[in-house]
Amino acid sequence: MPEHQTLEQISLEAKSPFELRVNLGRNESDSSVRAAIASGDVGFLHSFTTGSTVDGPGVRVVAWTSGCLWRCVYCHNPDTWNMRNGMPVPIERAVEELHKYRFGLKIMSGGFTLSGGEPLMQHRFAVKLFTQAKAMGIHTALDTNGYLGYRLTDEDLEKIDLVLLDIKTWDRERHRRLTGMDVAPVLGFAQHLAARKKPIWLRFVLVPGLTDDPHDIARIAGFASGLGNVERVDVLPFHQMGRFKWKQLGMDYTLENVEPPLAEAVEKACAQFRAVGLKTF
Numbered sequence: 001m002p003e004h005q006t007l008e009q010i011s012l013e014a015k016s017p018f019e020l021r022v023n024l025g026r027n028e029s030d031s032s033v034r035a036a037i038a039s040g041d042v043g044f045l046h047s048f049t050t051g052s053t054v055d056g057p058g059v060r061v062v063a064w065t066s067g068c069l070w071r072c073v074y075c076h077n078p079d080t081w082n083m084r085n086g087m088p089v090p091i092e093r094a095v096e097e098l099h100k101y102r103f104g105l106k107i108m109s110g111g112f113t114l115s116g117g118e119p120l121m122q123h124r125f126a127v128k129l130f131t132q133a134k135a136m137g138i139h140t141a142l143d144t145n146g147y148l149g150y151r152l153t154d155e156d157l158e159k160i161d162l163v164l165l166d167i168k169t170w171d172r173e174r175h176r177r178l179t180g181m182d183v184a185p186v187l188g189f190a191q192h193l194a195a196r197k198k199p200i201w202l203r204f205v206l207v208p209g210l211t212d213d214p215h216d217i218a219r220i221a222g223f224a225s226g227l228g229n230v231e232r233v234d235v236l237p238f239h240q241m242g243r244f245k246w247k248q249l250g251m252d253y254t255l256e257n258v259e260p261p262l263a264e265a266v267e268k269a270c271a272q273f274r275a276v277g278l279k280t281f
């Protein structure tokens with residue numbers, strides 16, 4: 001947060017998640033962060049954005065949480081890794097924000113998506129917000145890497161209409177290299193959602209040289225088609241829109257010279273998912 005600005009002067013709404021936001025929660029003590037996580041009464045948010053057409057069906061309002069345990073080498077929002085970079089937002093204020101859009105979202109067959117960062121770092125806040133959104137008749141979607149999916153009870157899952165689940169890569173070693181974490185809990189969460197017939201939109205970021213191994217993609221596609229609850233697959237071409245954040249945060253960015261994939265490569269990956277009966281867009 002710029003020294004001369006107070007939290008009240010910073011808009012909760014950002015033009016896009018690509019706005020660099022840091023230190024908004026810097027005045028929060030460790031104990032107040034822990035209390036917020038435990039109660040879910042306060043969430044740490046990068047921002048709200050409106051008008052998204054890529055984060056679930058229809059037009060979406062998206063709340064971007066801060067806090068993530070992963071360290072993806074191609075993360076385009078590394079400012080969301082640290083929870084204290086987000087703004088502490090009381091649940092009532094977040095609900096108020098959603099309330100403003102409730103009619104518009106219904107007219108545009110859209111809804112509310114909670115993304116990040118990793119929203120399940122603050123799962124109690126997430127569930128409270130989803131519960132309130134459902135009470136307003138708003139469609140709800142959780143955009144997650146799935147690693148902390150075990151935190152959600154069956155009752156919690158009832159408040160979530162759709163899960164946008166990222167699978168980064170199949171190979172365990174490669175997954176560790178790319179994210180710093182194990183892929184097994186992600187796959188376990190996908191199976192848990194399948195057992196409960198909770199719809200998934202699978203997201204797969206295609207990064208040339210890192211995630212474009214056709215054998216790897218075939219394993220993900222085979223797994224996803226066997227689940228029975230994957231409604232669609234979004235193959236997302238890697239881009240460099242987050243590069244400036246790595247630089248401004250003084251972080252070592254290793255993908256400086258990686259170009260976005262060619263349209264043919266994206267189509268080839270899509271074709272692998274379609275070949276096992278999944279829909280791609």
Ligand code: SF4
Binds near residue numbers: 071072075078116118
């Ligand atoms: S899981 Fe998402 S927010 Fe976390 S590091 Fe990876 S890309 Fe970034």
